[in-house]
Amino acid sequence: MPDIAYLGPPGTFTEQATRTLTEGFDAALVPYDTVPLALAAVRSGDVLAAGVPVENSVEGAVPATMDALVTGEPLVAVGEAMLPVRFDVLARPGTELDKIGTVASHPHALAQVRGWLEANLPGADAIATKSTAAAAAAVRAGEFDAAISAPVALEHYPELDRLVEGVADVPDALTRFALVRRPGVLPDPTGADRTSVAAVITDEVGALSELLSELSLRGINLSRIESRPTKDRLGEYRFFLDFDGHVADARVGDALTALRRRCSEVRFLGSYPKADRSPASVRPSASEQAFQESAQWLEDVRAGRLA
Numbered sequence: 001m002p003d004i005a006y007l008g009p010p011g012t013f014t015e016q017a018t019r020t021l022t023e024g025f026d027a028a029l030v031p032y033d034t035v036p037l038a039l040a041a042v043r044s045g046d047v048l049a050a051g052v053p054v055e056n057s058v059e060g061a062v063p064a065t066m067d068a069l070v071t072g073e074p075l076v077a078v079g080e081a082m083l084p085v086r087f088d089v090l091a092r093p094g095t096e097l098d099k100i101g102t103v104a105s106h107p108h109a110l111a112q113v114r115g116w117l118e119a120n121l122p123g124a125d126a127i128a129t130k131s132t133a134a135a136a137a138a139v140r141a142g143e144f145d146a147a148i149s150a151p152v153a154l155e156h157y158p159e160l161d162r163l164v165e166g167v168a169d170v171p172d173a174l175t176r177f178a179l180v181r182r183p184g185v186l187p188d189p190t191g192a193d194r195t196s197v198a199a200v201i202t203d204e205v206g207a208l209s210e211l212l213s214e215l216s217l218r219g220i221n222l223s224r225i226e227s228r229p230t231k232d233r234l235g236e237y238r239f240f241l242d243f244d245g246h247v248a249d250a251r252v253g254d255a256l257t258a259l260r261r262r263c264s265e266v267r268f269l270g271s272y273p274k275a276d277r278s279p280a281s282v283r284p285s286a287s288e289q290a291f292q293e294s295a296q297w298l299e300d301v302r303a304g305r306l307a
């Protein structure tokens with residue numbers, strides 16, 4: 001039975017998402033302390049794949065995931081899952097809300113309840129832990145007074161009490177997760193796919209807008225653009241792009257070859273079915289048929305069969 005890594009310990013949102021992503025697949029889920037460690041285990045072959053958080057609708061990208069994806073041997077996403085994110089406040093039995101001096105959680109979680117903390121625990125120190133479940137474990141061990149955790153955490157830390165339920169500054173917040181593995185056979189195109197790439201552009205006038213034009217000219221809908229410093233040079237950025245379509249689609253393949261020509265570095269980060277299964281809307285001039293017919297036309301012209 002293959003092992004699948006996730007950001008642990010048991011009881012994280014990532015564990016829940018990884019269970020969804022591996023449903024129907026006979027695999028053992030193995031917790032890792034951090035996203036880079038989970039991805040290192042994929043690279044070394046210790047595990048087959050890893051479930052990692054990618055972005056949250058309130059707090060944005062998860063920088064640890066972005067950086068770890070582009071550092072080291074290539075990895076590709078083969079699936080994505082979306083989870084609604086609401087938190088419970090967990091504490092040892094007998095803890096009173098107004099006596100809480102320290103409240104711990106993952107930085108992304110703390111950021112998503114900042115308003116609630118200011119209103120309800122104004123005197124408490126917020127402590128960053130490696131995950132929401134790591135915070136619950138630390139509270140159980142007596143290190144902090146309260147944890148901001150996933151509702152599912154209580155199943156794993158039954159010694160704790162739920163002080164407050166369903167805390168979220170933005171009620172309908174969502175976090176997106178990916179199942180990542182070493183490059184191999186890609187998931188088949190479904191018509192409702194997303195492709196992710198990371199590209200470093202050259203320092204030239206219009207470089208970013210021209211890169212984006214390569215997508216828009218081919219009718220490709222960009223769903224996310226995020227930049228991170230390359231860490232090599234001040235002012236040099238790597239752009240993370242997510243867009244509709246599969247690398248097997250003609251318009252996407254055509255755009256990727258253009259990006260490859262333009263950028264100093266392009267890393268393919270996967271083509272996989274979108275969690276919401278919403279089909280890509282493709283304009284007629286960017287359809288598979290339009291690409292096939294125009295390629296055939298060019299072949300005929302080059303062979304002297306057409307003018």
Ligand SMILES: O=C(O)C(=O)C[C@]1(C(=O)O)C=C[C@@H](O)C=C1
Nearest residue numbers: 012013014053106108131132175
């Ligand atoms: O700590 C967890 O439970 C995680 O799975 C990590 C994580 C994140 O990185 O954003 C996942 C979902 C929530 O947005 C808060 C924390």
